[in-house]
Amino acid sequence: xxxxxxxxxKNAFRVTKQRGVTASRIRVPGGHLEAKxxxxxxxxxxxxxxxxxxxxxxxxxxxxxxxxxxxPYVNELLQPIIQGLNINQKTPGQGYPAAGTRNVTACIxxxxxxxxxxxxxxxxxxxxxxxxxxxxxxKIALTGCPNDCAKVRMHDFGIxxxxxxxxxxxxxxxxxxxxxACKKKSVNVLKTVNYKVERYPDRCIGCGECVLACPTGAWxxxxxxxxxxxxxxxxxxxxxxxxxxxVKWIDEAGIxxxxxxxxxxxxxxxxxxxxxxxxHIGYIIDRTGFxxxxxxxxxxxxxxxxxxVSTPIYWQGVKY
Amino acid sequence: xxxxxxxxxxxxxxxxxxTDIEYTFRMAYDGEVxxxxxxxxxxxxxxxxxxxxxGMGNNSVDLTIRRVGKVTNEVFENFVGDALFLRGPYGNGxxxxxxxxxxxxxxxxxxxxxxxxxxxxxxxxxxxxxxxxTLIAGFKTPKDILFMEDFGRWMxxxxxxxxVDCSEDDAxxxxxxxxxxxxxxxxxxxxxxxxxxxxxxxxxxxxxQGLLAAGFREENIWISYERKMCCGLGKxxxxxxxxxxxxxxxxxxxxxxxRKLID
Amino acid sequence: MGYLLxxxxxxxxxxxxxxxxxIYAPVRMSGKGAFSETDSIRYAPITTVEEIEFEKKxxxxxxxxxxxxxxxxxxxxxDQVTEADGPKKNAIILLRSCDxxxxxxxxxxxxxxxxxxxxxxxxxxxxxxxxxxxxxxFENCFCVDMQTNRIETYDASLEKKGDFYEMDxxxxxxxxxxxxxxxxxRVVVPSYVTETNVHVSIPQGLSLDVSRxxxxxxxxSRCINCGRCNFVCPTCTCFSMQDIFYTDNGKIGERRRVxxxxxxxxxxxxxxxxxxxxxxxxxxxxxVLHKVYDFKKRFGFHMCTGxxxxxxxxxxxxxxxxxxxxxGIAVKEVGGHNEE
Numbered sequence: 001x002x003x004x005x006x007x008x009x010k011n012a013f014r015v016t017k018q019r020g021v022t023a024s025r026i027r028v029p030g031g032h033l034e035a036k037x038x039x040x041x042x043x044x045x046x047x048x049x050x051x052x053x054x055x056x057x058x059x060x061x062x063x064x065x066x067x068x069x070x071x072p073y074v075n076e077l078l079q080p081i082i083q084g085l086n087i088n089q090k091t092p093g094q095g096y097p098a099a100g101t102r103n104v105t106a107c108i109x110x111x112x113x114x115x116x117x118x119x120x121x122x123x124x125x126x127x128x129x130x131x132x133x134x135x136x137x138x139k140i141a142l143t144g145c146p147n148d149c150a151k152v153r154m155h156d157f158g159i160x161x162x163x164x165x166x167x168x169x170x171x172x173x174x175x176x177x178x179x180x181a182c183k184k185k186s187v188n189v190l191k192t193v194n195y196k197v198e199r200y201p202d203r204c205i206g207c208g209e210c211v212l213a214c215p216t217g218a219w220x221x222x223x224x225x226x227x228x229x230x231x232x233x234x235x236x237x238x239x240x241x242x243x244x245x246x247v248k249w250i251d252e253a254g255i256x257x258x259x260x261x262x263x264x265x266x267x268x269x270x271x272x273x274x275x276x277x278x279x280h281i282g283y284i285i286d287r288t289g290f291x292x293x294x295x296x297x298x299x300x301x302x303x304x305x306x307x308x309v310s311t312p313i314y315w316q317g318v319k320y
Numbered sequence: 321x322x323x324x325x326x327x328x329x330x331x332x333x334x335x336x337x338x339t340d341i342e343y344t345f346r347m348a349y350d351g352e353v354x355x356x357x358x359x360x361x362x363x364x365x366x367x368x369x370x371x372x373x374x375g376m377g378n379n380s381v382d383l384t385i386r387r388v389g390k391v392t393n394e395v396f397e398n399f400v401g402d403a404l405f406l407r408g409p410y411g412n413g414x415x416x417x418x419x420x421x422x423x424x425x426x427x428x429x430x431x432x433x434x435x436x437x438x439x440x441x442x443x444x445x446x447x448x449x450x451x452x453x454t455l456i457a458g459f460k461t462p463k464d465i466l467f468m469e470d471f472g473r474w475m476x477x478x479x480x481x482x483x484v485d486c487s488e489d490d491a492x493x494x495x496x497x498x499x500x501x502x503x504x505x506x507x508x509x510x511x512x513x514x515x516x517x518x519x520x521x522x523x524x525x526x527x528x529q530g531l532l533a534a535g536f537r538e539e540n541i542w543i544s545y546e547r548k549m550c551c552g553l554g555k556x557x558x559x560x561x562x563x564x565x566x567x568x569x570x571x572x573x574x575x576x577x578x579r580k581l582i583d
Numbered sequence: 584m585g586y587l588l589x590x591x592x593x594x595x596x597x598x599x600x601x602x603x604x605x606i607y608a609p610v611r612m613s614g615k616g617a618f619s620e621t622d623s624i625r626y627a628p629i630t631t632v633e634e635i636e637f638e639k640k641x642x643x644x645x646x647x648x649x650x651x652x653x654x655x656x657x658x659x660x661x662d663q664v665t666e667a668d669g670p671k672k673n674a675i676i677l678l679r680s681c682d683x684x685x686x687x688x689x690x691x692x693x694x695x696x697x698x699x700x701x702x703x704x705x706x707x708x709x710x711x712x713x714x715x716x717x718x719x720x721f722e723n724c725f726c727v728d729m730q731t732n733r734i735e736t737y738d739a740s741l742e743k744k745g746d747f748y749e750m751d752x753x754x755x756x757x758x759x760x761x762x763x764x765x766x767x768x769r770v771v772v773p774s775y776v777t778e779t780n781v782h783v784s785i786p787q788g789l790s791l792d793v794s795r796x797x798x799x800x801x802x803x804s805r806c807i808n809c810g811r812c813n814f815v816c817p818t819c820t821c822f823s824m825q826d827i828f829y830t831d832n833g834k835i836g837e838r839r840r841v842x843x844x845x846x847x848x849x850x851x852x853x854x855x856x857x858x859x860x861x862x863x864x865x866x867x868x869x870x871v872l873h874k875v876y877d878f879k880k881r882f883g884f885h886m887c888t889g890x891x892x893x894x895x896x897x898x899x900x901x902x903x904x905x906x907x908x909x910x911g912i913a914v915k916e917v918g919g920h921n922e923e
């Protein structure tokens with residue numbers, strides 16, 4: 001049997017243990033989809049697969065047990081999902097045009113969760129729109145608040161929702177619900193002074209616990225959507241590590257620009273001899289030095305006034 | 321319209337130190353006032369605290385203040401040769417007419433002696449208005465005793481039982497809780513005897529139980545409540561129990577009403 | 584006299600009113616809800632009718648105009664006590680029937696109950712009320728059972744009728760401005776609710792004895808004593824006093840009062856560390872009985888007006904109306920009796 005495995009992988013299929021048998025990988029940006037697409041997955045699994053579906057660690061689906069010869073039929077059946085999830089595509093009916101840049105994951109976000117500072121799925125979809133298709137190995141995740149349920153610090157780019165608390169002292173009655181919530185559930189940056197509350201903005205992580213705790217609406221959320229951008233967390237063999245803070249109080253436009261700039265940086269600096277043309281960005285930065293990365297990443301980025309850029313960054317993690 | 325919240329400045333005429341943390345401030349005041357009523361005492365920028373009247377003189381009221389909080393701390397720190405802000409008096413206070421020509425028993429615990437001191441003092445000067453009087457005053461330790469200088473005078477005109485919860489060998493007073501002395505009261509006619517009980521909640525509960533067990537009639541017992549009184553004007557709500565505002569309808573209650581007040 | 588007005592007509596009326604009044608109405612504040620991308624409906628000064636939120640119940644009550652959450656009473660300098668100024672302007676408050684009924688409750692505490700409250704009175708004397716009709720009850724409303732669904736003692740009314748507005752006027756001084764800006768005269772009866780989804784029944788034979796009932800126990804753990812139910816209640820009046828000195832200059836400061844909640848820790852604290860009603864269930868009992876029992880015993884009518892905001896706001900889904908309906912069980916449990 002002759003099969004171009006490079007082409008197969010780029011089409012979001014997998015080379016499996018079993019010769020001649022593949023698995024179809026379905027990306028779901030932001031991890032949220034209309035339930036009607038589940039019956040499409042079921043149909044593919046039952047018609048061409050082995051009747052099972054795996055929910056992937058990156059919030060996609062993987063349908064195993066598909067014969068190589070059935071890939072074109074699977075691609076045809078996938079078309080409504082690809083279209084329905086608004087995935088950029090080159091030729092309709094031919095499946096996914098790339099697989100290098102991974103599905104953008106997200107926690108449930110503010111469509112459901114009271115803690116989330118924004119609609120994580122919608123933002124994930126907007127990121128997907130500008131970065132896909134792409135062969136480079138990028139992992140991006142979004143989480144609604146500093147609880148980081150989406151574990152974004154294990155990604156190349158981690159986006160964490162923040163809210164800049166707004167305080168109306170005339171509505172504050174000094175019940176101290178916010179002070180207690182901040183102390184017990186967050187980072188203890190609120191203090192009672194003269195029966196009113198003072199916040200240390202430098203140490204505030206923008207989790208919004210004060211807003212949630214306030215019974216009189218004295219604390220409210222800031223109008224601007226702001227985020228913490230963490231970078232270069234990773235799993236893997238050599239040096240798994242948590243992402244470090246890059247920019248605190250950054251906006252959406254800034255995040256997208258930094259990610260796009262990073263694609264240019266990687267294109268420029270990737271090891272041409274990397275196995276399978278795949279090298280984690282973090283290792284490239286380890287090689288070029290952080291400063292070179294920062295230069296590329298922040299090129300033409302307009303940051304909000306209050307944004308704080310961390311530089312230089314040192315990563316920890318386990319080294320083997 | 322009168323702004324009831326506006327305090328007036330009152331000169332401190334004298335400070336009588338009872339213990340390290342309990343002083344009586346003799347304040348200039350020439351209005352009408354009854355024992356058991358209270359004033360809101362304040363130091364601007366630090367706050368107000370309700371303090372009961374512990375004595376009345378010519379153009380003065382005594383306010384016995386215990387240093388237990390922010391305001392009272394400040395009062396202690398800054399009183400010297402100065403004045404305090406007051407508003408009041410508030411509340412009903414004790415009516416000595418309720419006790420005339422009867423056998424009166426006053427049971428006081430700790431600072432509870434302050435609100436009732438005026439009653440005791442009145443009858444110490446007018447013993448003929450009572451058939452008999454007993455004062456049972458309890459304190460934690462000898463160091464906590466209030467109005468020490470008064471006890472000698474009171475003893476001349478009434479039976480005084482001064483007791484402390486614990487002590488290292490002090491001969492001048494008894495040891496034990498005030499409640500122990502209730503069954504030992506020698507009364508001519510318990511059916512008509514009257515009693516006043518003021519002190520911490522547990523002490524009041526056990527003392528009133530003791531009085532009832534000793535044969536006192538409910539309607540012959542009076543108690544005074546200490547509650548958080550921020551305004552003294554029936555507005556702030558903190559002292560309300562059931563439909564009763566302690567600051568307006570109390571703090572002194574006949575036990576028939578008082579026993580029904582469940583916080 | 585009743586009038587039919589265009590939107591422009593109403594705005595012309597508001598404009599003329601604005602010369603002598605600040606006009607407070609429920610407005611939708613975008614993004615000001617506790618959760619992200621949710622709104623909060625609160626009272627704020629308005630200038631046009633478009634700003635008024637007619638469709639939803641306000642999250643926070645109008646009472647904030649009469650008894651601000653935080654109100655300065657005095658300023659202190661080294662040796663002087665200066666009274667804080669009152670509002671510069673008179674006020675008009677747009678509110679629903681239940682809320683206008685609650686003004687009577689506020690008055691009872693702040694103007695009657697032995698002393699007149701100087702700060703309340705100086706605002707209250709200069710407030711006019713404009714009734715917003717209710718076509719339907721909202722979730723959790725039980726105004727009909729509390730007999731607060733209708734009211735006649737408004738100064739004017741304002742209600743949307745299709746593309747137009749109806750106003751009824753009862754304040755003689757406003758007749759000419761309405762006459763001038765109305766399209767036509769007509770008989771206007773503000774809409775009122777006659778049926779609610781939620782019903783309450785306050786049992787006979789209530790007394791403080793029900794504090795012994797087991798019905799309160801579940802609230803010990805369910806309630807988180809945040810006080811939201813008090814702060815959104817249009818009839819809750821409690822406050823605490825606070826004195827402060829300005830940190831940059833310890834010589835001057837102020838005395839203010841801020842809203843207080845009988846559900847929140849510290850409400851009963853007395854000097855030296857004593858406190859009453861430590862359990863949340865007993866705080867609940869205190870609040871519930873005040874609203875539907877002991878206030879009436881003192882003042883002759885129930886405090887609760889059935890607006891349902893306490894139910895709307897409770898993050899733990901504790902329903903006040905549900906609790907009222909458990910009182911019957913409590914009375915039976917402790918052996919009800921009629922007080923003399």
